[in-house]
Structure formats: structure tokens, C-alpha cells
Amino acid sequence: MSEKNREGKRTARERLAEERDRQKTAEKRRRVLVVGGAVVCVLALAAVVGVLAAKSGKDKSKADTAGPLTAPSGANGDDSLAIPVGRASARSTLTVWEDFRCPACKSFEDGYRSTIHELTDSGQLKVEYHLATLIDRNMGGSGSLHAANAAACAQDVGKFPAYHDVLFENQPAEADDAYAKNSKLIELAGKVDGLTTDTFRKCVEDGTHNSWVAKSNKAFQGGGFSGTPTVLLNGKNIYQDRTMTPAKLKQLVQQADKA
Incomplete structure (x- = not known):
């Protein structure tokens, strides 16, 4: 095999290796973005749930003490x-x-x-x-x-x-x-x-x-x-x-x- 052909094959192998490296890097970046996005979604959902729970508790507290102030019979002071x-x-x-x-x-x-x-x-x-x-x-x-x-x-x-x-x-x-x-x-x-x-x-x-x-x-x-x-x-x-x-x-x- 000529020196020129060997050099061409080596260059092809290098290009293939570089392409595989780029694909691995892209795949890793994609996974990071997906996981990061999932974490953000979970945190956002947790925040929404927390706000709703707090609001529910606050609303329940208000409901417990809502209504006209009615003192019991005979209360004084x-x-x-x-x-x-x-x-x-x-x-x-x-x-x-x-x-x-x-x-x-x-x-x-x-x-x-x-x-x-x-x-x-x-x-x-x-x-x-x-x-x-x-x-x-x-x-x-x-x-x-x-x-x-x-x-x-x-x-x-x-x-x-x-x-x-x-x-x-x-x-x-x-x-x-x-x-x-x-x-x-x-x-x-x-x-x-x-x-x-x-x-x-x-x-x-x-x-x-x-x-x-x-x-x-x-x-x-x-x-x-x-x-x-x-x-x-x-x-x-x-x-x-x-x-x-x-x-x-x-x-x-x-x-x-x-x-």
C-alpha cells in the first residue's frame, strides 16, 4: 500500500473517531439538559404544590374562624x-x-x-x-x-x-x-x-x-x-x-x- 493510501485511511479513521467523540459529547449534553429540565420541572411542581398547600391551610384557618363574632351566653369582662x-x-x-x-x-x-x-x-x-x-x-x-x-x-x-x-x-x-x-x-x-x-x-x-x-x-x-x-x-x-x-x-x- 502506498504512503498516500495509508495516510488517507488514517485520516478517515481520525475523522470517524472525531465524529464519534462529537456524538458522545452531544449525547452527554442532551442528557444533562434533559435531567436539568426534569429537575427544574420537579422543583417548579414542588413550589406550586407548596403554595397550594399553604393557601389551603390558610383558607382552612380562615374558614375555621370566619363568620360573625358570637359570644357565648353570659360571657363578661x-x-x-x-x-x-x-x-x-x-x-x-x-x-x-x-x-x-x-x-x-x-x-x-x-x-x-x-x-x-x-x-x-x-x-x-x-x-x-x-x-x-x-x-x-x-x-x-x-x-x-x-x-x-x-x-x-x-x-x-x-x-x-x-x-x-x-x-x-x-x-x-x-x-x-x-x-x-x-x-x-x-x-x-x-x-x-x-x-x-x-x-x-x-x-x-x-x-x-x-x-x-x-x-x-x-x-x-x-x-x-x-x-x-x-x-x-x-x-x-x-x-x-x-x-x-x-x-x-x-x-x-x-x-x-x-x-
């Missing part, structure tokens, strides 16, 4: 945000801010319930309950809101104290949003004689007092309180008093009653 228990003539007032999903609130109620009942029944103490939804905000869900609305519905028919106690006695774990289900709240109402009326059911299912609960929670947030429960006796925070006991509370109330 600033903006009618307090549910009173006990005689109005009592010389001592216990102001309690609570959340029905709050474990610390349950601990307070379990420890002080019988003493508070004794003092309110005797006319020595009146209690003003304020309802908050702190755990809904911290843990997610709507159980605090729905339970507070149901308690306000119970107040409408004169059954708040008993239903209030039932809700704390049957409180689910903090992360369990069981009270978001109206069926659960109505089921627990069966533990209170005469509460499961059609009026109560409709009030719970319609969220009649949701906007009132939202306003109560807003007052809690603006009150400078450190958390729930917040318990004030005649304006003094006694929950922060490490020496406070049910017996000491009783003694303070009885002393004020005799003064």
Missing part, C-alpha cells in the same frame, strides 16, 4: 371574652387562661379542680375562664379551637363547668389532634347530663363561637403572658408561685372572704 363560674358577689376572682390541648393546663385542673369547685360552690370564689389556642399554633391542627368552641356551646345551655372538666379529664396526648373532630367533642358531651341536645350539636358543628375563640386567643397573645395555664388570683399570678398549693389557695380565698 373586656369584650365579653370571659366565661364566669360562681357567684358574682364573691370577693375573690380567679382568672384562668387555658387551652384544652395543653398538658400543663390539665395538670393544673387535676390538682386544683376539687378546691376550686368547693370555693365556687360556697360563694367565696368566682372564676373567669379565658380560652386560648396556643397548642394549635405550636403543634398544628385545630383541636384547641374546636374544643373551645364546644365549651362555649356548653356555656350557652348552662353546662360549661361540667363539660370543661370532662374535656380536661379526657384530654388526648398533646400531639393527638383528636379534639379537631366534632364527633369526638359531641361524644364526650354525652358524659354531661342534658348536654347533647340538637342545639348543642348544631352549635358545635357550625363553629358558632369560632370567631369569639379567635378573639379570645388574640387577647391572650397580646396580654404578655408566658403560656398556658396563666392563673391570677385577684390580679396576682399564682401559677408562678412555687409555694402555691390547693390548700394555700383555699386559705387565701377564705382570708379575703373574711376581710
Whole structure:
């Protein structure tokens, strides 16, 4: 074979090799573009889903607290945000801010319930309950809101104290949003004689007092309180008093009653 022919074949082989290299490079670039495009599409889709989910949650939150502000029957205090228990003539007032999903609130109620009942029944103490939804905000869900609305519905028919106690006695774990289900709240109402009326059911299912609960929670947030429960006796925070006991509370109330 002549030197010229060998040179021609080598040049052809080189051209073929170069062409294969160009094709490989083009194919690699195409794959990168396809994968990159897919990633962009996935990220865009995730962003859309995130926006829709956030909007859905926001819309649900708005729906939960939408509607006219309807205070429960007999509510008093600033903006009618307090549910009173006990005689109005009592010389001592216990102001309690609570959340029905709050474990610390349950601990307070379990420890002080019988003493508070004794003092309110005797006319020595009146209690003003304020309802908050702190755990809904911290843990997610709507159980605090729905339970507070149901308690306000119970107040409408004169059954708040008993239903209030039932809700704390049957409180689910903090992360369990069981009270978001109206069926659960109505089921627990069966533990209170005469509460499961059609009026109560409709009030719970319609969220009649949701906007009132939202306003109560807003007052809690603006009150400078450190958390729930917040318990004030005649304006003094006694929950922060490490020496406070049910017996000491009783003694303070009885002393004020005799003064």
C-alpha cells in the first residue's frame, strides 16, 4: 500500500473517531439538559404544590374562624371574652387562661379542680375562664379551637363547668389532634347530663363561637403572658408561685372572704 493510501485511511479513521467523540459529547449534553429540565420541572411542581398547600391551610384557618363574632351566653369582662363560674358577689376572682390541648393546663385542673369547685360552690370564689389556642399554633391542627368552641356551646345551655372538666379529664396526648373532630367533642358531651341536645350539636358543628375563640386567643397573645395555664388570683399570678398549693389557695380565698 502506498504512503498516500495509508495516510488517507488514517485520516478517515481520525475523522470517524472525531465524529464519534462529537456524538458522545452531544449525547452527554442532551442528557444533562434533559435531567436539568426534569429537575427544574420537579422543583417548579414542588413550589406550586407548596403554595397550594399553604393557601389551603390558610383558607382552612380562615374558614375555621370566619363568620360573625358570637359570644357565648353570659360571657363578661373586656369584650365579653370571659366565661364566669360562681357567684358574682364573691370577693375573690380567679382568672384562668387555658387551652384544652395543653398538658400543663390539665395538670393544673387535676390538682386544683376539687378546691376550686368547693370555693365556687360556697360563694367565696368566682372564676373567669379565658380560652386560648396556643397548642394549635405550636403543634398544628385545630383541636384547641374546636374544643373551645364546644365549651362555649356548653356555656350557652348552662353546662360549661361540667363539660370543661370532662374535656380536661379526657384530654388526648398533646400531639393527638383528636379534639379537631366534632364527633369526638359531641361524644364526650354525652358524659354531661342534658348536654347533647340538637342545639348543642348544631352549635358545635357550625363553629358558632369560632370567631369569639379567635378573639379570645388574640387577647391572650397580646396580654404578655408566658403560656398556658396563666392563673391570677385577684390580679396576682399564682401559677408562678412555687409555694402555691390547693390548700394555700383555699386559705387565701377564705382570708379575703373574711376581710
